[in-house]
Each structure stands twice: as C-alpha cells, then as structure tokens.
Amino acid sequence: MSKLRTFFLSLFLISFPAFAEPNFFSTSEKLFSEKIRTVRLENGLTVILMKRGTSPTVALYIKFLVGAVDETPEQAGTAHLLEHMLFKGTRNVGTINFEKESKYQTQIEVWGTKLDNLKLEARSYRDRGISIPEQLTKDIETFDRRLRNLILLQDEFILKNEDSFIYEQNGEVGFNAYTSQDVTNYQIQLPSNRLEIWAKIESDRLKNPVLREYYTERDVVIEERRMRTDDSGAGVLRERFFSVAFESHPYRKPVIGYSEGLPFLKIDETKRFFQENYTPNRMVISIVGDVDFEQTEKLIRKYFSDLKKGNTRPPYKIEEKQYLGEKRFKVLHPSSEQMMMGWIKPPYPHKDNAVFDVLSNLLTTGAGSKLNQRLVLIDKTVNSVGSANGYPGERYKNFFTLFIKPQSGADVSLIEAAIWEELNLIREKGVAKEDLEKIKNQMISEFLRNMDDNGAIADSLSYYELLYGSWNQLFSQYTAIQNVTSEDIQKVIGTYLSKDLVVVGNLVDTRKLGK
C-alpha cells in the first residue's frame, strides 16, 4: 500500500462522517510537499518537479506571467499572436541556414511594416469617405508583391514546423499552448527518457526566437478569431459583456484581439513584447510524472541558467472603479438566445473570493443546485445554467458570472427575476448545513479527480506558483473554501450581488428578427 493512500485513508477514518473538514487540504499539502522539489535558479526561474504515477511519461509545462491584460489597447492580441509565433522556430530550429535566411527575414520585417502602414492609410481614407489616391493603391500593390516575393525567397531556407517534427519523432502528446488574460502556457507530454530533447528545444525557443512567417501566421490568427468569436454567439456575447463590464481595466479587451486591429499588429511590437515579458523572473516550469529529481535539476540548470533575468514590472496604475448603476445591453447575432449576468468582485487571495467559489457551486453545480432546480426543473424556462468565479482573469478584480441558455421564446426578464429571487432567498435565509457539506465534498472529490492526471497537476502547480507566489496556495485556496460559512455567503450576496452593480447581457437571434 502506497504511503499516499495510507495517509488519505487514515485521514478519512479520522474525519468520517464529517468528511468535509477543514484540515483535509492543509494536510494534503504536506503530503504533496514530500513528492515535490522546488528549484529556484539565480536568474529567477522557478522549477517545480513532482514525482507520481507508474507510466514512464512526463507532463512538461512552461508558464509565463504575461497575457492579454499586459497589452496596451493598441497591442490587443499581441500576447496571443506571440504565442503562435514562438512555434515558428529559432536561429537553430526551423531553418537550413539562418545566416542566409536572415537577410530575407529582415527585409520582410521592413517591407511588411511599410505595407501595413500603407493599408492603414488607405483605411483612413475609406473611413472618412475620401477616395484612395491612385498612387497609394499602386504602392500597396507593389509592396504587397515585393513582400510575397521575399516570402517565397525566404521559404527556400525554412524547415516548416521543425520543433513539432522533433517532438513528434520523440513520441509527444498534446504539444500545444494557450494564452489567457493572465498567463501564457506552453505544454507537452513526452516519454520520460526524452526530457533533454525538451530542455534543449524549449531553452533555445526562449534564447533565439525568430518570428518567421509572421504575416501568414497573423492570417491564421484572424481565421481563429472568426471561428472562436465572430461566428460564435457565445463568443460575441462574451466579448461585448467584458467590454461593457470593465470601463477602464485591460480585462475589457478580448485575448484574441480585435478583427480590425489584428491585420495591423506590428512585428516590432511583438518582438518587444517578447523581450519585455518572457523573462525567467516571470516564468515557472513544472514537470510532473516519471521524474528523477537530481538528473532533471541538472538538465534544467544546464539549459535554462543562462536566460537573462528581466526587469521587475511596476504595478499597474489602472484599477477598475465604477459608478453605481446597472449596465444592460443586447447584442445581435444569427444564433440562439443566450444570457450573461455578472458582478465585479475581488480576486484571490481576498477572503471573499473563496465564498464566491462556494456560491458558484451552490447555484449551478449538479442537479440539486439552486438555479438548476429553479430555472431548469421547476420553471422550465432555461436549458442550462452555469457560473464562473474569476472571469475573465484572476490577477485583478474580476467578475462572478452566470451563463444562461434560455428555452426558445422564454421571457428573459422572468428568468432574471427568478435569479434575483433565489439570490435574495439565500441572502435572507442562509444555506443549509447539509448543502454546504455537499459542496465541500464535491470539491474534495473534484480535487482528487484532477490530481489523477500529470497534465492537470502540472498546469495547477505552475499556475499557483506564478500567480500567487507558491504552488501550495492551491491548497490554501481549497482550505479557505472549506472554511466558508452560511453567514459568509449571505454577506457576500449583500455586498457584491446588488442590482446597482449588475451587468446583464442578452444575445438576440437576428434570424428571428428577420435580419
């Protein structure tokens, strides 16, 4: 019997039947500590190693504390585009001869930027109702041709997707990346004997990136936006919701950027964004699975020690501050009705954040949840209802949000009224003890379910280390959740979930409007 299981069993025996006791996560944390080694390099890079499982595989996650929230409005979409661009190779990978290739890369950057500027000029004429001068149209055509020729010349030297090829040949699974408002993450799973391949490729990616094929990849991102936002009712509603909900804070921008801005994102600016933000002091690596602590630390030091330390980022001046008064909007789109409701709230580790985690569960998780009971099973006005705490990011003040899919033709004002009724009921009468215990039990099993996957663990450990300074905040957050009382929930509803602070958005189906 493994040590881990002995620990958990004894814990359950002690705590049963009041299983949802607050020491569960703080004690689990001690057990995790025995399986984890944290390494901090001189340059500020933090590495978390965790040994677990029986499969000879490892999950490898690299996370940076940089996301869409760190962009200026002009740069909207840059963090995400950069994530795409970092798969385009380096001076060593993705080229048969960088020395020869580089002259074309330089030229492409120069002419591409000039072409973008000319296109912006043309757009400005169009917007003002002035016909575009003939010379400008000719110049755009010439520059466009020149750029395409340069791209063809550079192509002779490019080895497309060489990193992907190398990983594929070494048995990768899930080689991917994501960008959120708060972080950018690069992930892969490999057989554990391929660790040095990963260390060599990933350290090179950070030391010698080349943003080749920039203009083609920018088009790919524009396609991605069409897919995720423009042609998706939920995407359009979400984008409008946060642009209305936040008045000044950068969380109001979509991670993918704007359709009118993406075609003009500058390569120079993307490079600068990389240099300023992809530094070891804002970076955490987590490796989970079949890990040998000594050898892995040695490898990490060999490949990542020479990354240059970056500057500390000054705290942002902008804080979301709003006048009282509800915000309400409609957005038209040819897809079925949807609804979002949200309220601004403080982020973790503020003590009220954990209360919202419990509230989220109480309202929408499972058949017995309050809103599922009321809206789906009793009123039968809604197909499904969900909630999220900490949307769209967790570094700054964020939103507690409800997502509602109404029945076709249902009166959304009645749905909204029912939601207010349920919230008021909880505020006035509190939450039954058994409901709270149920939620806490659900959270423990959910935690254990997540902990059975190398990738999920690596993602969580690196996230908490990066955002909150230590991976063990994962356990502190769960411990805080276990301590939430009915009074806490009543107080939070009274403080934050008021009609003066609510944002309500409705997606209206244009097909039904005959538009």
Add this chain to the structure above:
Amino acid sequence: MKVLFKILFILFLTFHLSAYEIGDFVRDVMIKPMDFAFPQPSHLQADDGTEIITLPNSDFPIANAELHIYYGRKNLGNRKTEIVRLLEDSWEFSGSRTYPKDKLLQEFEKLGAVFSLSLDYEKTTISVNYLQKDEKRVVELISSFWNEPLLDEDVISTMRVRIADEIKRRNDNPTSLGMRKLKERVFNHTILGKVSSLDGLNSVTAADLREFQDEIFAENKRILLLTGDSDATNWKSYIKNLPVKPGKQEVAEEVQTEILNQNLSEIKSKHLLIEKDVSQAFVAMMGSIPKHNDPDFYAIQVLNYMIGGGGFNSYYMREIRNNRGLAYSAGSATDFQKSYGTIHFYSMTKTESVPEVLKLMQDLIQSEFISQLKEDELKRAQVAITNQFVFLFDDSKKVLQNELRFRDHDMPKDYLLQFRENIEKVTLEDLKRVGKKYFHPGNLSVIVVGPKKLGETLGKDFKLIQPEDSVF
C-alpha cells in the same frame, strides 16, 4: 595556399550548413532506453456471467466503475430514433421509487460522487466516480436506480422540452451542422443516419421509453470496468444487486462498409452547400474505410497521419494553414468500428477562400499526389506513431476502455503487442493502394457550410440546401 584553404573552408562550411537535415538540432542528445511493461488488467467473472476487468490504482482514495451493457441505439429496429435521447435524460433525472426525480442524483452529489448514464449506438453505460469510503452507499444508490426504475411523466415532459430546444439550436455551430449532414448521407438506411425531429420527439410515449428500458435490463452481455481505489472482489458480490431481468429484445442492426459504399455511390449530387450566414465556412468530405480488423487498417492509419491526422506535420496543416494562412484548423480523422469505418477531411476558412481550400484538400488526396510520397516521409510517420504508443497506457481508465474497444472490434489477441511492428511494415506501395481505394476525392461526399453567395464560386456541382432540408 592561405586563399585555397579559405575557399575550402567556406566550401566545407557551406556544405555542412546546407546539409542540415530536419531534426539535426537534437541529434546529439543521448536517449536512454526506456523500460516499459504493458499494464496487466485482471479479469474476473461474476456469478451472473458479468465480466469484471480491473486495473486498480490506490494512489488516491477515489474509484471509478463503468458498467457496459451491450444494448443500445443499434437495437432500436424500426422505432423512433428520438426514444434513445429522451430515455437517456428522463431515466437519469427520474431517479427511483426510493429516490424519486432528481433526489437520486442529489444523493450522489452529497457524497461528491459523479453518476452518469449514456445510451450510445453500441452500448448503454452506467458510470460512477466515487470516494472509496462511500462505496457501499454508492452501490445502494445504483441498486435503487436499477431495481426501482421510475420514468416520471413530469420529468419526461421537462426533458422533451429541453431536447426540443436542442434540436432548434442544432444549426448554430457550422461544424456540427456540417458533420451531421455528412453522416445523414453516408449512413443513410441505417439507424446512425437517422436524425431527430420535433415531430418524432413529440410522438414518443412513456410506454416507448419503458419498453426500451426493459430491453436494456434484459441484456446479459455486460462488462464492468474498475479503476482507481476499487476492489474487484467486492464488486463481484455487488453486481448481484444489478440482476439481468427477463424480457424480450430487438435484434441489433449491423452497419457494414458495403452499406456505406452503396450510399456513397447512390448520392446523385455528391456536393452540398448548406446555407448559413457565417464569415468562416466549414468544408468537409467523408468516405468509407474498412472495419478495424482489416489488413488495410495499418496503412490507412499511416496515410491518414501523413495527410491530415498528424497535426502540424500533416500535409493539410502545412499546406492550408502554415504555407497559406488560409485556416486555423485543417485535418482528417478516421473512425474504425467493428464492421465498418469512415474517414473525413475538414477545414474552416473565410468564405472567399473556400474554392481554393477545397481544391487543396482534394489535390492532397489524389492518387497522383499520394504516389509521390517519399520513403523518408513514410518513415517519419511510422516513428511518430510508434513512439506515441506508450501514451495508450498512461491512464488506467484509458487502458481498460481500449482493451474493451479492441475486443469489441474483434481485434487479434496480440494486437497491441504487434501494433508497432505492423505499423513499421507499411510500405509506399501500401499507401498508394489504400490511397486509391479509400482517400480518392471521387469517392467522398463533400459539403460546405457557408453563405448562399458561395454557390456562385463553387459552381453547378453544388446543390444549395437549408440546414433542415433533406440531404438527398
């Protein structure tokens, strides 16, 4: 002399640099051999014949049990296809006589357990994920679900309304709309090709649901998969609480590749433009491939990997996304089943690029193209597939589900042992042969989901239909 040396040096350097081959950057990294043993699940048989397959893992005190009952949508016969979905939702939310309506689900929720029921084409599966300490209580609840079934009229009515709304919303997403329409065509004359309708849904009665539910209870081919912190001997006795009940059953349909081939050849207008107001169109093609246990399986796997299944290294991603920036996503996927198989190719692109992307998708699967594939490309695909093999075994639940799937598909006993060797045996000739037979664009049904104006550029080969129109 010095000058000559310089020239020779430059020549050497140039030769060296231009001789760089893909992957050379990590060629110096030493790879240690890896010890790997196939996980060995244990097999038991309960007294009623239910087989129990288990691969315990006691790292965490959480367990997973899945009861696979070999009775599903394939057993519907001529009955309405809407029965399955309505039964699935109504059964789960109706609970049992002791725990009526959603009370049963709430009892599971109190324990932090996750209970679910799914009625698929082949099987009905009851799954529960629970904390080990609650095992006895979980078994009590499942027993109640099995032995005191309740199909509550009020719940049925709620679920009917909910499913009706799903039917109304089903054309929101261009990808799922396109895939549904392709399946309607390729699986015509089979239960898989039947699509739910509002009329059909409204005509299903509670008696229809009870009849099908009783047939599921009467199925004696059952397999229980156990993973996590679970004890198979305990479950051997628990299974007595879920007895097979006497009752009549309907014979299952068996979809054969021949039916799909017949359907594909009967489609007069092979190409459809399904009108939808989007800025990015969905382009897809579907055809038939042989069953899983067919000698061509390995060659199709390799060719699919090279063309569209191998992510960034596949031709579709390279040519459509990387080289031209025409799509965010493009690829292909195979679906091998016991007695048939399908392959589909897809891409999403801005509407004005549809003709270009469709042509590229078709060009890349023409026999002429496939016949030009090179030995080193084949080798790369084989190495990639065989090196990923270890990930089939990184999760015990996945190991058991795969074992069951391979057995259901009548795969040879040494299938996994021989898998890598069989992949390595595939030759360029094999690729040419399966390419011509299964990948050729002339054998595929093509659909585009996009605005009406696309009809002008796509030409006469495309018939314009609305999302709810017939596909024939």
